[in-house]
Amino acid sequence: MTLLSFIVWQAKSHGDRFITLLHWPFPVLMVCMGCFAMTSGGWASADEIRTRFACAMSDMYRQEVPQYDTLLELVAQVNADVLRENPQLRDGLEAEDALGRLNVERHGAVRVGRADELAVCARLFAVMGMVPVGYYDLSVAGVPVHSTAFRPVDEAALHCNPFRIFTSLLRLELIADAELRAEAEEVLSRRNIFTPGVMELIVRHEAQGGLSSADADLFVTEALETFRWHSDATVSADIYQRLSHAHRLIADVVCFRGPHINHLTPRTLDIDAVQRRMPEVGIKAKAVVEGPPTRDCPILLRQTSFTALEEKILFQSPDGQAVTGTHTARFGEIEQRGVALTAKGRALYDRLLGEARSGSEGSYEERLQTAFASFPDDEGTLRTQGLAFFRYVLVDPDAAFQPECDLEVHIASGAIKAFPITYEDFLPVSAAGIFQSNLGGQILPSYAENASRDAFETALGRPVLDEMALYAGLETASIIALRKALMRPESSVKG
Numbered sequence: 001m002t003l004l005s006f007i008v009w010q011a012k013s014h015g016d017r018f019i020t021l022l023h024w025p026f027p028v029l030m031v032c033m034g035c036f037a038m039t040s041g042g043w044a045s046a047d048e049i050r051t052r053f054a055c056a057m058s059d060m061y062r063q064e065v066p067q068y069d070t071l072l073e074l075v076a077q078v079n080a081d082v083l084r085e086n087p088q089l090r091d092g093l094e095a096e097d098a099l100g101r102l103n104v105e106r107h108g109a110v111r112v113g114r115a116d117e118l119a120v121c122a123r124l125f126a127v128m129g130m131v132p133v134g135y136y137d138l139s140v141a142g143v144p145v146h147s148t149a150f151r152p153v154d155e156a157a158l159h160c161n162p163f164r165i166f167t168s169l170l171r172l173e174l175i176a177d178a179e180l181r182a183e184a185e186e187v188l189s190r191r192n193i194f195t196p197g198v199m200e201l202i203v204r205h206e207a208q209g210g211l212s213s214a215d216a217d218l219f220v221t222e223a224l225e226t227f228r229w230h231s232d233a234t235v236s237a238d239i240y241q242r243l244s245h246a247h248r249l250i251a252d253v254v255c256f257r258g259p260h261i262n263h264l265t266p267r268t269l270d271i272d273a274v275q276r277r278m279p280e281v282g283i284k285a286k287a288v289v290e291g292p293p294t295r296d297c298p299i300l301l302r303q304t305s306f307t308a309l310e311e312k313i314l315f316q317s318p319d320g321q322a323v324t325g326t327h328t329a330r331f332g333e334i335e336q337r338g339v340a341l342t343a344k345g346r347a348l349y350d351r352l353l354g355e356a357r358s359g360s361e362g363s364y365e366e367r368l369q370t371a372f373a374s375f376p377d378d379e380g381t382l383r384t385q386g387l388a389f390f391r392y393v394l395v396d397p398d399a400a401f402q403p404e405c406d407l408e409v410h411i412a413s414g415a416i417k418a419f420p421i422t423y424e425d426f427l428p429v430s431a432a433g434i435f436q437s438n439l440g441g442q443i444l445p446s447y448a449e450n451a452s453r454d455a456f457e458t459a460l461g462r463p464v465l466d467e468m469a470l471y472a473g474l475e476t477a478s479i480i481a482l483r484k485a486l487m488r489p490e491s492s493v494k495g
C-alpha cells in the first residue's frame with residue numbers, strides 16, 4: 001500500500017472521526033515536550049500537578065496499606081529482571097523513550113455516591129489534565145455502578161505520566177428496597193467530600209486557566225484529603241449491616257466521609273512473574289489474571305490483585321459508646337499493558353474471551369490459551385490485518401522519499417518504524433472481576449443489562465471521550481507527520 005493510499009484508507013476506516021482529527025494540534029501530539037514544570041503563562045503545568053498528585057497519592061497509600069509498598073518493591077524487581085533478561089524489549093522501550101513512564105505509572109480507583117460528587121471530580125481531575133474517557137456499565141456483572149476513567153489523552157502528557165483514576169458512580173436506583181434506598185440517599189446527602197480549600201483552588205484554576213506552583217502544591221494537599229481513608233463510619237452499625245447486606249459495595253460507598261482510594265496499581269512488564277512471586281513476599285493473589293492470556297505480543301490489559309485488607313472501623317452510636325467493626329475494601333492490583341486494539345481487534349478479543357469464559361473443558365487458563373490461539377501474535381500481522389493501532393515514526397530522515405512510496409517498503413528497510421500504541425483504558429469484564437475478587441465471595445444480585453450512559457454523562461456534566469477515536473487520532477497524527485516529512489524531506493520527524 002502506498003503512503004497516500006494508506007492515509008486515504010485511514011480516512012475511510014475512521015470515517016467522520018478523521019475529519020475531527022485533522023483539527024488536532026498535531027505538533028503538540030507529535031513532539032515530545034517532556035514534563036515542563038511551568039507553562040508559558042507561568043502556571044504549573046497540568047502534567048506537573050498530576051505527577052505531584054500521583055506521587056502524593058502513592059505515598060499516602062503506602063502508609064495506609066503496607067502490602068502495597070511490598071507490591072511496589074516486587075514489581076520494581078520483576079521489571080528490572082525483565083529489562084536485564086530481555087535487551088530487545090529494553091531497547092524498544094528506550095527507543096520510544098518509554099522507560100521513564102514505566103516507573104511512575106499507576107492507576108487508582110474511587111467510587112462516589114452522588115451525581116454532583118462525580119461532577120466535581122471531573123473538575124478536580126481537569127486541573128491535572130485528566131479527562132473522562134470511556135463509559136463502563138458494570139451492572140451486568142452484578143456491580144451497581146457505572147464508571148469512566150479520568151486520564152491524560154495527548155501523547156506528550158501520556159508520555160510524561162499516564163496516571164489514571166477509574167471512577168465509579170453508585171447507582172442507588174438499583175437498590176430494590178425503596179426504604180433502604182431512601183436511607184442511603186439521606187446518608188449521602190449529608191456529606192461533603194471536598195475541602196473548602198480544594199473547591200477554591202478548582203474555581204481559581206478555572207478562572208485563571210492555571211495555578212501557580214505554590215497553589216499547585218496546596219491543591220495536591222487539599223485534593224488528597226478527598227481520597228483519604230477514614231476509619232470512623234458516618235452511620236450506625238445497623239445501617240451499615242443493612243446496606244452491606246444489599247451489596248457490600250453500597251456500604252463501602254455510602255457509609256464513609258469520602259471516596260477513599262480503594263487501590264493503586266503499578267504497571268509491570270511481566271504480570272505472570274509477579275503473580276507467581278506474590279506468595280514469596282506474603283501476598284495472597286487473586287486466583288486468575290484477568291484479560292488476555294500470556295502472549296509474545298501483549299494486547300490490551302492484563303490485571304490481577306490481592307484481596308482487600310480487613311480494617312477496623314468505628315460506627316456511630318446514639319449513646320456515644322464506641323461500637324467497633326471491620327470493613328474490607330482496600331486492596332492492591334498490578335497490570336500489564338499491551339497494544340490498543342482497533343474495533344476489529346476488539347471484536348475478536350471480545351469473541352474469544354466469551355468463548356473461554358463460557359467453555360467448561362480444562363482450566364480457565366487453558367481455555368483462554370486455546371481460544372486466543374487464533375489471535376495473531378506478532379506485531380506485523382496485528383498491524384497489517386488492522387487489528388491494532390500503531391504510531392509510525394520516521395527513523396531515517398535522510399531516506400529518499402516520494403509521496404507514492406510504499407509504506408511497507410520503508411518499514412521493511414527500517415526507514416519508518418511502527419511502534420505499538422499502548423492501551424491506556426480498562427476492560428469492563430476484567431473490572432468486574434477485580435471488583436468481585438474484593439467482595440469476599442458475596443453472592444452478587446444480578447442486575448438486568450442496564451447501561452445508562454446518558455444519565456452518567458448528565459451527572460458528569462460532559463460527555464465521555466471515545467477511546468477508539470483517541471487511538472485512531474494518535475495513529476493518524478503520526479501518518480500526517482510522515483506526510484509532512486515527505487513534503488519537506490530535510491526536516492526530521494521524531495515520535
Ligand code: OOG
Pocket residue numbers: 108109110111166168262303333426427430431432434435
Ligand atoms: C474499580 C475496579 C476496576 C480496574 O483496574 O479494572 C479497576 C473498583 O474496584 O472500584 O480498577
Ligand code: NI
Pocket residue numbers: 107108109166263265333434
Ligand atoms: Ni484497577
